[in-house]
Amino acid sequence: MIEYIVGALVASLLGFLFFFNVHDKRRSDSGEEELGFDQIRDECVKSAANGECGSDKMSAVDVIVVGAGVAGSALAYTLGKIETCGAWSVGFTDLGICDFLDVLIRKPIPSEVLDFSPDKLLCWMCPEIQFDPYMLSGLQSGRRVHVIERDLSEPDRIVGELLQPGGYLKLIELGLEDCVDEIDAQRVVGYALFKDGKSAKLSYPLEKFHSDVSGRSFHNGRFIQRMREKAGSLPNVSLEQGSVTSLLDDNGTIKGVVYKTKTGEELKAYAPLTIVCDGCFSNLRRSLCKPQVEVPSCFVGLVLENCNLPFPNHGHVILGDPSPILFYPISSTEVRCLVDVPGQRVPSVANGELAKYLKTVVAPQVPPEIYDSFVAAVDSGNIRTMPNRSMPASPYPTPGALLMGDAFNMRHPLTGGGMTVALSDIVVLNNLLKPLRDLNDASSLCSYLESFYTLRKPVASTINTLAGPCTRCFLLHLI
Numbered sequence: 001m002i003e004y005i006v007g008a009l010v011a012s013l014l015g016f017l018f019f020f021n022v023h024d025k026r027r028s029d030s031g032e033e034e035l036g037f038d039q040i041r042d043e044c045v046k047s048a049a050n051g052e053c054g055s056d057k058m059s060a061v062d063v064i065v066v067g068a069g070v071a072g073s074a075l076a077y078t079l080g081k082i083e084t085c086g087a088w089s090v091g092f093t094d095l096g097i098c099d100f101l102d103v104l105i106r107k108p109i110p111s112e113v114l115d116f117s118p119d120k121l122l123c124w125m126c127p128e129i130q131f132d133p134y135m136l137s138g139l140q141s142g143r144r145v146h147v148i149e150r151d152l153s154e155p156d157r158i159v160g161e162l163l164q165p166g167g168y169l170k171l172i173e174l175g176l177e178d179c180v181d182e183i184d185a186q187r188v189v190g191y192a193l194f195k196d197g198k199s200a201k202l203s204y205p206l207e208k209f210h211s212d213v214s215g216r217s218f219h220n221g222r223f224i225q226r227m228r229e230k231a232g233s234l235p236n237v238s239l240e241q242g243s244v245t246s247l248l249d250d251n252g253t254i255k256g257v258v259y260k261t262k263t264g265e266e267l268k269a270y271a272p273l274t275i276v277c278d279g280c281f282s283n284l285r286r287s288l289c290k291p292q293v294e295v296p297s298c299f300v301g302l303v304l305e306n307c308n309l310p311f312p313n314h315g316h317v318i319l320g321d322p323s324p325i326l327f328y329p330i331s332s333t334e335v336r337c338l339v340d341v342p343g344q345r346v347p348s349v350a351n352g353e354l355a356k357y358l359k360t361v362v363a364p365q366v367p368p369e370i371y372d373s374f375v376a377a378v379d380s381g382n383i384r385t386m387p388n389r390s391m392p393a394s395p396y397p398t399p400g401a402l403l404m405g406d407a408f409n410m411r412h413p414l415t416g417g418g419m420t421v422a423l424s425d426i427v428v429l430n431n432l433l434k435p436l437r438d439l440n441d442a443s444s445l446c447s448y449l450e451s452f453y454t455l456r457k458p459v460a461s462t463i464n465t466l467a468g469p470c471t472r473c474f475l476l477h478l479i
């Protein structure tokens with residue numbers, strides 16, 4: 001029996017090697033092996049006399065990601081990183097093949113190859129063979145991802161600054177948890193609620209988790225840059241600055257995008273799958289979903305400098321009149337204040353109406369410990385505003401394209417759930433795509449991916465549901 005299994009194993013390994021040699025040869029015959037992913041794209045850009053990249057060369061891209069904000073950069077890293085090892089690892093450990101290999105090659109497998117990365121395993125098993133580095137890289141490559149982002153410089157904005165613990169757990173699942181390191185991110189372990197001069201502290205129920213698990217608050221732009229850097233460090237992920245103007249629709253199937261480069265040149269890029277993550281102001285979602293966007297209120301953002309919040313490492317929610325006021329740290333020296341202002345417009349910043357509103361209506365409700373810093377922040381004049389949008393997920397399943405992040409689904413940001421939903425959706429999508437190497441059959445892929453909308457629900461619907469009624473309760477003073 002053992003002989004059969006060992007024989008089958010050897011046969012699969014040889015088949016595997018054969019496949020990659022053939023694959024390698026095919027690429028070599030076409031001369032393609034001379035071009036790395038970046039070169040292929042650069043070649044395209046250079047040779048685009050009519051602004052159109054040859055689709056044969058652009059088939060070197062598996063996925064186009066539009067937008068490298070929270071969702072796009074996390075997605076690009078997730079799709080681009082090595083996934084084949086995972087499959088090997090599961091196969092090997094589940095089937096106990098490790099022991100058979102020990103028998104087969106008559107030496108125990110050392111710990112450094114126990115992650116079963118296929119290239120390491122082959123090199124270790126057959127040290128006498130000089131494997132082609134290209135073949136080895138093929139064994140462990142992730143998907144080839146072309147990210148097109150309108151502005152690759154560090155964003156400076158008031159959104160996406162508090163990642164809930166559930167979002168941090170998703171970061172860990174995606175291998176991106178180090179993106180909250182080195183950005184002076186602050187741990188958040190719960191909330192403090194204030195009403196009519198009284199306060200109550202609520203802790204996240206994190207007892208069952210590793211001590212590292214908690215919420216994190218930070219400068220959104222720093223977090224995004226860390227994720228972009230991490231995605232861009234993968235050899236098969238290319239980040240390009242450009243503004244996508246439309247999707248390339250071929251009889252209902254999306255084949256790629258039209259975009260304007262940094263220099264204003266108009267180009268087309270092709271891939272079997274285009275994932276649109278162009279955020280809350282998406283101009284591409286119109287053909288992919290029914291955008292029913294509501295704007296119940298706006299957030300007015302200030303930064304308070306060098307002050308101590310009454311409850312360190314907590315988000316602070318003032319159940320104020322007419323609506324809530326939030327405070328949370330975004331670095332070791334700065335506290336973000338977000339004031340919810342009902343309606344679609346805020347008083348004018350230019351004529352001083354907003355500063356007056358903040359000083360006369362909001363300041364009296366601010367905890368005394370941070371009152372002076374609040375007034376100083378208003379006086380500094382650095383006041384930002386942002387509409388609070390909510391939009392249910394109602395996609396039109398479209399072959400060749402998918403929406404992610406705020407372009408796909410939004411909820412009121414009061415409960416800080418947007419990034420958690422986006423990261424959770426990426427985990428779900430990645431798990432669905434993992435077993436597929438070939439994404440070229442657009443209509444089958446589209447039917448297959450319909451399960452994404454069901455599988456995402458346990459997390460996404462819970463967060464969306466909490467955000468809606470919770471916000472309404474705050475606004476109607478039911479809490």
Ligand SMILES: Cc1cc2nc3c(=O)[nH]c(=O)nc-3n(C[C@H](O)[C@H](O)[C@H](O)COP(=O)(O)OP(=O)(O)OC[C@H]3O[C@@H](n4cnc5c(N)ncnc54)[C@H](O)[C@@H]3O)c2cc1C
Pocket residue numbers: 066067068069070071072148149150151158159160161162163164242243244245277278279280282283299386387388389404405406407413415416417418419420422
């Ligand atoms: C005021 C406010 C506060 C919030 N606070 C929190 C919070 O504390 N915690 C939380 O979890 N969530 C929060 N959210 C929600 C959170 O910000 C979003 O859910 C999250 O940023 C969504 O990520 P995204 O990648 O979809 O969009 P974004 O992060 O906005 O990224 C979109 C990207 O697409 C790019 N882009 C746009 N158009 C194009 C184009 N045509 N071509 C190429 N690129 C394009 C943009 O430049 C941008 O980089 C808040 C939202 C608001 C409005």
